[in-house]
Amino acid sequence: MESGNLRCGRRLITSETGRGEVVKIEGRISFLGExxxxxxxxxxxxxxxxxxxxxxxxxxxxxxxxxxxxxKYYGNQPLAIIFEEETDPIVVSGCVMAGITHGDMFGKLDLRDGDVVDVWEEDGKLCLGISKTPP
Amino acid sequence: MHLTREEERMLKGEYGEAMRIAMEIVVKVGEVLGADKLVDISHAHASGVSYGTIGEPGLHWLRELSSKGAKARVYSTVNPIGMDLDDPNKIPVGEQFYKKQMEVLQAFKDMGFEISVTCTPYYLRKPKPFERLSWGESSAVAFANSVLGSFTNREGGPLAVASAITGKTYHAGLQVLENRRTTHLIVHPELDDPVEWSALGYLVGEKVGSGIPRYPKPPQDEESMKLMLAASAASGGIALSVLEKVTPRGTYDIGDEERVEIDEKEIEELFRFNDPELIFHGCPHSNLNELKKINEIIKDKVSREFWIATSPKVFDEALREGIIQSLENKGIKVVKGTCSVVTPIERLGYKRIMTTSAKTYFYLNRKGLEVALVRVRDLWRVVT
Known part of the structure; x- marks a missing residue:
């Protein structure tokens, strides 16, 4: 993703939006155990x-x-959980319970740990844009 | 997704904050799964009841809901807990765990759940074919879909709670007849002991993953069916198996099937004597028949630690018939409302375990314990 570029995906839950640093996981995440x-x-x-x-x-x-x-309970929630592919019901119910912004079907995202992105809602979609300014 | 006017109002918070939260969970999950509408259910069964599994945050969430006035709108039951329901010393989990576990149960009780503490809610109230449920215990889900012909998805703990409060679930997955179509045909050797069926289920789960297998020659007794289905729900994600002449007609369709063969050698590999420190039966929870049978098979005092798990309901029935007393006189521990999967068994110091349940085998293996299966008919040899 080039500077200034934006990508949108399906919006599932919008709670907090704003600017944050990327943590990227290669592959799928299991919240229990990982x-x-x-x-x-x-x-x-x-x-x-x-x-x-x-x-x-x-x-x-x-x-x-x-x-x-x-x-969320321990105050350690991420700003948003973004999936490149389709999410699953377990994560959706967790994000609803915790009020964590969650979107999926963004397609392959060329982002690295430490990249700074803006997260916002637009026309019922959830969008990500790379930012040069630190969070 | 289409929502009725009443459902819209529930979602907007007109029925209170607890209802709004519960409705939001059901609707959001339904949207993700492509549901076209919500459907009414007759029975919700919540998993994630052991304090060991859900911890402090889970307890907090349940309490929040309860304090916001959440009440189950339909008949609702709960899964086993991490210790014996009546006697905290039977499985020594520690005072802190005991206290917290009782708080979890209180939150469910306040919301109007029956404190069934069992993974076999179908022994409390048997659902009918086509009846819609929202159950969150994989072995019970498999039994309801496969043996009783009821319709339920495999729900996560919070979703089943949300279904209890709203009385609804989303119309997708196994709630839709078109999705109840077989994908695999299971071919296997003649089996006899219930635990051999359990081993078969375990292997089918591994090979079929989350498909819908069909068994042309299924077991004939309910205990074997229960053990087999529980095992394939654990090792795979199997929520529906079609058992020829058992699964009610019209609750499934035959699809394009891939043939899967399981041979005797694969089954036999799961049975190996391992000099157990603990023998465990009752996953899923024992019914009265099983308790009677074990009481007949084992005639003398046992010389190894032997636990049988059952529900409070079956425990009380067995107590009235004198079976509990007879088992306990032989040194067998009958635990109520808990099981080896949700008990912090690894913290109790046991390392080698034999069990009649391939579901237990699956979970305890993952906790790093050494586990083997034992046939019901061989139990007496292992325990005495």
Missing amino acids: VNPKEGKLYDGRSIKGKVLIAEGAKGSTVGAYVIYAL
Whole structure:
């Protein structure tokens, strides 16, 4: 994604919007087992608190919804959860419970950890635009 | 998605904040799954009831809903908890866990759920063919769809709670007849013991993933069906299996089927004596027949730790018939409202376990324990 470019996907839940740093996961994320909600970190140590979490999609246990809710409970929720492909019911119910902005079907996103993006809602879609200004 | 006027009002918060939250969950999940409308359900069954699984945040969420006045609109039941319902010392989980677990149950009770604490809600009230449910326990979902011909998706814990409060679920997935179409044909050797059927289910789950398998020669007794379906729901994501001459006609269709063969060797590999520190039966929860049968098979005092899990309802029935006393006189521990999957069993120090359930086998293996299956007819040899 070039500077100034924007990409929109399906808007599922809009809560917070604004500017955040990207944390990118290659492949699908399982919230149960791969996310520590108490620390707000992925199991590889990267923090997701206040970040724009981007992954291909989701996998794993139905308890995942409670893990997403737990992120919010401990104040460690990401700004938004963005999936390149289609989401799943577990993540949707978790994001509704936690009030976390969530969109899917963005297509392949050429973004890296540390990129700064704006997240906003437009015409019923959820949009991402790369920003040069730090969050 | 089409919503009725009443459903719109529920979503807008005109029926209170708890109803709005619950409705939002059902509608959003339905939208994602491409539902065209919502449908009324007659029974919701919530999973994610063990404090060990949902933790402090889960407890907080349930309490919030409850304090906002959430009430179940339909008959609603709950899954097992992480310890014995009556006796916190039977499975020593610690005071803190016990206290928190009771708080989870209280939140459900306040919302009008029956404290059934069982994974076999169909023993409390048997749903009819075509009846719509919102159940969140994979083994019960598989039993309802496959044996009873009821319609339910495999719901996550919070969605089943939301369904209880709204009395509704989304019309997609297995709620739609066209999606109940077989994908695989299962060919297997002659099986006899219920645990062999459980092993078969486990292997089918591994091979079929989340498809809809058809068994031309299914087991004939309910206990074997229950064990088989629970196993394939755990190792795969199988929510519906078609059992020839069992699954009510009209609740499924035959699709293009891929043939899957399971041989004796694969089944036998799951049975291996491992000098167990603990033997476990009752996943899914034992019914009265199973308790009676085990009471007959095991005639003497057991010399190893042997647990049987059952629901409060079956426990009380067995108590009236003197079966619980007889089992406990032989040194068998009958635990009520819990099971080996949701108990923090790994923290109790057990390492080698034998079980009659391939579902238990699947989960305990994942917790890093050494597990093997044992046939019901061989139980006496292992425990004495």
